[in-house]
Amino acid sequence: MLNAYPPEENWDDHRALDAKAWPRRVERRFRLVPTTCFNCEANCGLLAYVDKDTGKIAKFEGNPVHPASRGRNCAKGPATLNQVEDPERILHPMKRVGDRGEGLWERITWDQALDEIGERIGRAFREDRRHEVMYHVGRMGDDSYMERVLHAWGIDGHNSHTNICSSGARVGFATWMGFDRPSPDFANARVIFLISSHLEAGHYFNPHAQRILEGKENGATIVCIDPRLSNTASQADHWFSAWPGTEAFLLLAIARLLIENDTWDRAFVERWVNWQTFLAETRPDLDPVFDNVGPALLDHYAEYTPAEAARVCGIDEDRIREVARVVGEGLGGFAGHTWRAASAGNEGGWQVSRCLWFVTVLTGSVGTEGGTNANGWNKFIPVTPIHPEPQGEWNDLTWPAEYPLTHHELSVLLPHFLKSGRGKLDTYFTRVYNPLWTNPDGFTWLEVLADPEKVGCHVALTPTWNESAWYADYVLPMGVASERHDVGSFETHNGMWIGFRQPVLRRHGELEGESFDRTHEANPGEVWEEQEFWIDLSWRIDPDGSLGIRRQFESRENPGTPLTLDEYYTMLFEGSVPGLPEAAEAEGLTPLEYMRRKGAFALPGDQYRVYERDVADADLVGTEKDAQGVYRRPGTAGSYDSLDEIKGHMPFIGDGSPAVDIAGEAKFGFPTPSKKLELFSETMRDWGWPEYATPTFIRSHVHWEDLDFAAGERILVPTFRIPTLIHTRSANSEWLNEISHRHPLWVHPSDAEELGIEENGLVRITTRIGHFVIAAWRTEGIRPGVVAASHHMGRWRLDEDKARSWGAGKASVERESDGRWRLRREHGNQPYDSDEPDTGRIWWSDTGVHQNLTFPVQPDPVSGMHCWLQRVTVGPAQLGDAYGDVVVDTEASHAVFEEWLAKTRPGPGPDGLRRPLWFARPVKPKATAYQAD
């Protein structure tokens, strides 16, 4: 918590001296309006300082009453001001007038945009082409609103960025416990175990970072596995620079040592792990008694000795033993996390999180104080007050039969599926998402986005120009953090909370006596917010209500008029957030006014060991206990006779069973089929991957023993984050670019010598489908044999005077005579004249290299996660190469797509299902949609 901040009672009239007026004492008056940051998913609290004299936002600082960020932010929070004031931001709806990609636009009204897009979608729905409408999101702002919209539209049209982000880690966690993410209690941990540079730049950066440092101050031991000497590694007590892709091997060696040393929590494992199934499936020769579990595990993992782990991972054997000893001494206090990094880099990366959770389980640290909870028990998603029926559709473009176990949509394969004739899109929304730039194989995206036969209409909902929006038909400006409503929550610590993002100038205006019909009336230009956009668009899709859509967006207070967000959030905060109405009443406020004043709310109670909670007899009425002790409700996914029976009983996650019998008591348990932690996953066995039913090491597609180092092959890590940049949107933030604007290739001096690479020398990196040219940075902070470049940089624009930013260079894109695409950087950043004087003071020029263009799609055959790490050939630049050059053969990339597709084991699975019913899924359809045709 911050020690000094403006007291809450003064937020409506805060007075401070104007620093810029110094040495004169000039007092200024501010209204402090809370909102939440939108520059990563952590949802930290912000306070917007609205200058009462100018009516403009002067700055953003932390919100001290926000339970997760506690008044602190990373650099990206205050930099929200840059996004508000960005001279290149899109302020009005735009429609394409030339060919796609030609860069010719006309300004249109919101009414025109809504009419034209709404009419188009309505026609698709009436012609039963619902699967041709797709919403593809990068940074989601609200936890549940879009599910409501898509359910109301009755389409399976959700697409996400998750399979370039976290699908891998999610499958590993979900197959253990149902929940797909860990929630470490870092502040109280005894051992903090991080795979990748989590502390500096990873998941939930600021809320986690502050608690990791608290844990460190309290004496926790930090272990970091990362091929780079990241800021996290530099803070660690033990840094393992293991070969990329061998992390699961190391974790299994630690797990085995815990058992061998008898430093594991036998009582917890006996009580909460499905060890009976493990013994029955792997050692039917043994008596099914718990005393046989330890010896059976030692046999099962016999090859994972410290010596072999040291060889495979390329690290020191004694250090492995030492870390296993430290972990064994900290039983109950093991706080571990992996998210992107190894889980997102390697074929089989999903087993990294499965093996990490194995250590969490063996140490008895699940949901304990100082241990690691399930995200679902620390993240709170309020039920939307108006929730339509789930859709009865299944979209094979996003959930193809080849990947029945993928955690999220096969987003990266969309252009290849369209090219293969599997379908087409009538209307395609991209929302804070830049697939051409962010995804691998961007030139294939360019080919598809430029082809109206494949994508009939592309609507880019974006606050700023980007490479994909350049190929859109409509570009509709959506608000940044201080210009929109969203409710969000994340698993940042032990406890549950929600944050409320709100349009700051609208709130300020209303408190000053103004009234607004729609948020774009208060925002800069005509920048709008999605929530109201979807309401009004839904009315245009279904103007007479005959599709049944309009009524989902109709006011309950004033039927016949569109729902307002005040009405929506009044219903939500009054009825869906336990404890909020009482907390508001105690302060004499309505729940909505409470959230508008404070910006966040911490739900009462702690969330430790939720699985141990007793289940009341009343909740067991109508259930039957099965042979595994699970209380099943007839007609739920766990015991259905027909899919029709479970219609209406589909939970988002798990099978709806309320409890499990533990030593004669009905306990809450986990949302898995056994209601326990699943050391042996019958789901993996039943869905075609029996060899992966237990935590396992899978040899990566970039495994070091397969590389020809003498021929210049190396492993490229193209995924690490820089804590001061936001994926694609930071190009529109002045301060962030001034801080971070270099894009070097990390290369170890020994590799540089061997490969003939000079300091700062140009390097050509060749992948399977092309090459790029980057400059080298010799550093001992990277493992020899591995090179690395951050994933943030390399933004470009095609027009000299349009779509400029603080971080995008001017480039040309051409197709060569042999069919290969070539991107050539014409120049980097340059000063230019605008209404913002600082654009004339740009002094940095490096805009980096767009390396993702040269990566083929490599979706893991189980999780669907794009495997980001690349097996590349590294060498000095060749004659004619220039910094930033990118050359790609998209025919070769399509061949790689087909090669990886062939690795899958397609569904349907048991009972003719497309996917296990108990698996979580965004915008989950009705159970009947799971039945394969």
Ligand code: SF4
């Ligand atoms: S960690 Fe930084 S970018 Fe993320 S929400 Fe918090 S302040 Fe914003």
